[in-house]
Each structure stands twice: as C-alpha cells, then as structure tokens.
Amino acid sequence: MVAIPVGAEERSGSPPRRNHPMTLRCLFVDFNSYFASVEQQDDPRLRGRPVGVVPVMAETTCCIAASYEAKAFGVKTGTPVWEARERCPDIVLLQARPARYVEVHHLLMDAIQDCIPHGKPESIDEVPCYLLGRERIRENAEAIARKIKRTFLDRGFDAIGCSIGIAPNKFLAKTASDMQKPDGLTVLEIADLPQRLHPLELRDFCGIGPSMEKRLRRAGISTTAQLCAASREHLRAAWGSVDGERYWLQLRGFELPERKTARGSVGHSHVLGPELRHYEGARSVLFKLLAKAAMRLRHECFLAGGLAIRMRFVGLDRRFERDLSFAPIDDTPTLLKLLGDALQPLERALGNGRWKPQRHPPLSVSVTLVHLEPRGSISGELMASRRRSRDMSALLDAVNRRYGNNALYFGAMQDALSQKAAPMRIAFGQIPQTDLEEDVGIAQESLDGHELWLKRERQFKVMAETAHREAREKRKPPSRP
Numbered sequence: 001m002v003a004i005p006v007g008a009e010e011r012s013g014s015p016p017r018r019n020h021p022m023t024l025r026c027l028f029v030d031f032n033s034y035f036a037s038v039e040q041q042d043d044p045r046l047r048g049r050p051v052g053v054v055p056v057m058a059e060t061t062c063c064i065a066a067s068y069e070a071k072a073f074g075v076k077t078g079t080p081v082w083e084a085r086e087r088c089p090d091i092v093l094l095q096a097r098p099a100r101y102v103e104v105h106h107l108l109m110d111a112i113q114d115c116i117p118h119g120k121p122e123s124i125d126e127v128p129c130y131l132l133g134r135e136r137i138r139e140n141a142e143a144i145a146r147k148i149k150r151t152f153l154d155r156g157f158d159a160i161g162c163s164i165g166i167a168p169n170k171f172l173a174k175t176a177s178d179m180q181k182p183d184g185l186t187v188l189e190i191a192d193l194p195q196r197l198h199p200l201e202l203r204d205f206c207g208i209g210p211s212m213e214k215r216l217r218r219a220g221i222s223t224t225a226q227l228c229a230a231s232r233e234h235l236r237a238a239w240g241s242v243d244g245e246r247y248w249l250q251l252r253g254f255e256l257p258e259r260k261t262a263r264g265s266v267g268h269s270h271v272l273g274p275e276l277r278h279y280e281g282a283r284s285v286l287f288k289l290l291a292k293a294a295m296r297l298r299h300e301c302f303l304a305g306g307l308a309i310r311m312r313f314v315g316l317d318r319r320f321e322r323d324l325s326f327a328p329i330d331d332t333p334t335l336l337k338l339l340g341d342a343l344q345p346l347e348r349a350l351g352n353g354r355w356k357p358q359r360h361p362p363l364s365v366s367v368t369l370v371h372l373e374p375r376g377s378i379s380g381e382l383m384a385s386r387r388r389s390r391d392m393s394a395l396l397d398a399v400n401r402r403y404g405n406n407a408l409y410f411g412a413m414q415d416a417l418s419q420k421a422a423p424m425r426i427a428f429g430q431i432p433q434t435d436l437e438e439d440v441g442i443a444q445e446s447l448d449g450h451e452l453w454l455k456r457e458r459q460f461k462v463m464a465e466t467a468h469r470e471a472r473e474k475r476k477p478p479s480r481p
Helices: 034-042 081-087 098-113 138-154 170-177 210-218 224-229 232-239 243-251 279-299 332-342 344-351 384-403 411-418 451-475
Strands: 026-031 051-054 092-095 126-130 162-167 185-187 265-271 302-313 320-329 362-374
Touching (some): 026 138, 026 170, 034 051, 098 138, 162 170, 170 243, 265 302, 279 332, 279 362, 320 332, 320 362, 332 344
Parallel strands (some): 051 092, 162 185
Antiparallel strands (some): 026 162, 302 320, 302 362
C-alpha cells in the first residue's frame, strides 16, 4: 500500500477544500516542437515554414520533431519521411543537430534559473520548477510563468515557444503543460479536479502508452472520467502493481517522493544511415557502440555480467537478438570478442542466402551491458590473459582521455568512424560527458552520452519501427473470406 503524503489527508476521502489559496506546488515548462524550433531560431528563413527534423537523411526514417507549420498538415513526431513528403510537399527536412539542442537547452535552463530555481530536467525539452511559500498563490505562480516567457524573448529566443503548466504536483503540471499548445499557460487547482481532466484522452497522460491503454480498457476503463473515478484497488489491479496506486494518488494532486533507482545497464543504439545499411557497416557500428559502452562502464566503476545485442531490419518485424551471460567483466577486448562470436550466425545467414540485405537491410543496432556490479564487489582477475585485456583497456582509456576519444581504437570500428556514425547524442537526465563521447577530429554534431537524448532516441526508434510495420500492413492485400 502506498502511504498518503503528510498533509494530504484532507483530500483522501472527503471533497477537496474549495478556494484553497496555496495548493500549487509545481510549475512545469515544456518547449514546443523543440528541435524544429531551434532550427527556426538559428535560421530565420525557416520561420513560418513547415520543418521536420530527422535522425538521418533517409526516406526510411521518421520525423523526430515537426514545426507547428508542419503539424498543420498532419506531420508529427513519428511520421515516416515518405509520408511527411506526401502530406506536405513543401516540408524542409533537416538532420538533427543534438549538440546544438543541448547547447540551447543549457541557455534556456539558465534563463529559467534567473526566474525560479528549476529541478532536474525531465528531458531535453521540459523541466519542472517547484513553488515555495507565496509562490504557490495562483497569481504569483502565473506571474513567474509570464516572467519565464518574457525572459526567453529578452534573451533573443523569439522562435522558441513554451507551454507552462501549474498544478499541485509534477504529474498534473506536466499534464497541464500539454493542454494548451503552443505558447500556453494552464493552471490546475485542487478545486478543478477531476472535471478539468475529463476531456483528455487516456493517451494524453504521462505513463499511458498503447499497451497500458489496452490493459486499462480490459479493466473497463476507456475514458478519463472512468480513470479518475476508479478506486485505488481497481487501478492497482489494472497496472498489476503498486504503480496503479501511485497513479491514483497523482491524479488527486498528491506529490509523491521520487523513486530511487540504481543503474542497471549501460548501452548505446544507433539508426544506420543509408551508407551503412549492410552487414559490414552494421557490424562496425556495433563494435563502436560497445567500445563506447565499455569505456563508460569503466568510468562509472562497474562490471557487466551480460550483453544484449539487437539489430532491426527494414521490412521485417523479426529482429536479430542475442542475450549473453558471463562472469562480470569490463575490458573492451573480451567484450568485442563476445560480440564478434555472437554475430557469426547472422554472418552465416548472409553467406548461405537466408538473409538478403539488399531486400531487408539493417535499420538500427544497439548494444546494452547488463547485470552491473560495482567493481569493488568482485575479486580481481587471476588469469594472465584477462589481466592483459584489462591493462590494454586501461591504456586505451588513458590515451583517449589525453588525445581525444577514439584517437586509439580497434580496427573493427573503422567503417563507423570513417562515416562519422554513432556520434555523441543527447540523452535525458544527464549532462553529456564529451571526454567519453566525442570522437577526436570530428565536430561535435551530436551527443550520445547525454541521457536526455538517449531516451528520446529510443522513443524515436520505436516510432520509426512502428511506422514501418503499419505501412507494411496497409500494403498487404485484404484476406479472402
């Protein structure tokens, strides 16, 4: 059972107190069409024009952002490039510049900080701010929101709009920030709940995706009104865990403590550009991704006891998967050897014609080191060959720290490096570590170590794969009765 937060008892079983002057605790800033807006900010010629941002310049990928001018034509995040061109022939497609998005992110965070201290960014394009004392009075909270918007304009960000939600907790403030776009300001007070939420669709709420929506419908919940009216026990059963109770509390304005999480994995993924959509290219990128993950693993003083390898293909639902388990290690040579061995079945399928990359080229690849253990919790290596591998990894790290990442690298990574594949990318919740991520001699065009981007990138990859699957289903001839 989830405990009700101290001071929230008044809302647990009786009607909420009306006209409560200080129920607001969170102000949530959500930047509108952030990536596309940054492109329009940097190039005034793009303002007022439909713009789409893509991870790679290829017809088989999807838009990871669309300007509001493009959205007017039905182009949105996850729209395949070919469909975007059909819907909006005049759309301008630009390759993502994650490093620039991170740079602007920091400038915008600085602007917010001058108005009100902000919390940990939820993503590259959104951040919560917590209200204290008299800031919780509605008029004062709204004044802070308007000051944030005005500060952006004063600092020259006239093409980057934001929507701001203000509510009793972060969950509802984030929901409110999506209720009026672009450039909106929405306030939800205790007295507004739950009626103000009823017009929303289930999928409008954070944490309810396609699979969760299906589970809710199976539980007899198909509208937001039914979601808000459901009991704690009903939602716990629908979620199948205590998360359902947490949702019940958040819908009622309770501010719940953040869950403490321990790192469980270190990994990287990459959508392949057209020039690398063949076996050798995909293999080279996998080797580069794993070498980067291993370097991060050592930097954070972990050992890994498992490796997950994934490769997706254009036109296929089935993907190549390998999950390896082994004694905890952190040295790059051993990990690369395990990766090479795991790819041999795919190489054999290529040789005997069972896999035809011309028809189904690789689309994306990922590696994830799992089953992490703190380095000090495992006894040291006894075998001389393993000690040499660890010593080699330590030398590799030292050279790359001094002269730049991948100044010294394994030959299997050459194709990926020559094509500037798998550069640094932005990620959610963590500032990028350029000494671990940025390749020497390559301009910082994107950022792979920034957790604010990695989370978004995974979402975009799922969207692209879903778009490919839906397109194939549409092309299938109807089945005969």
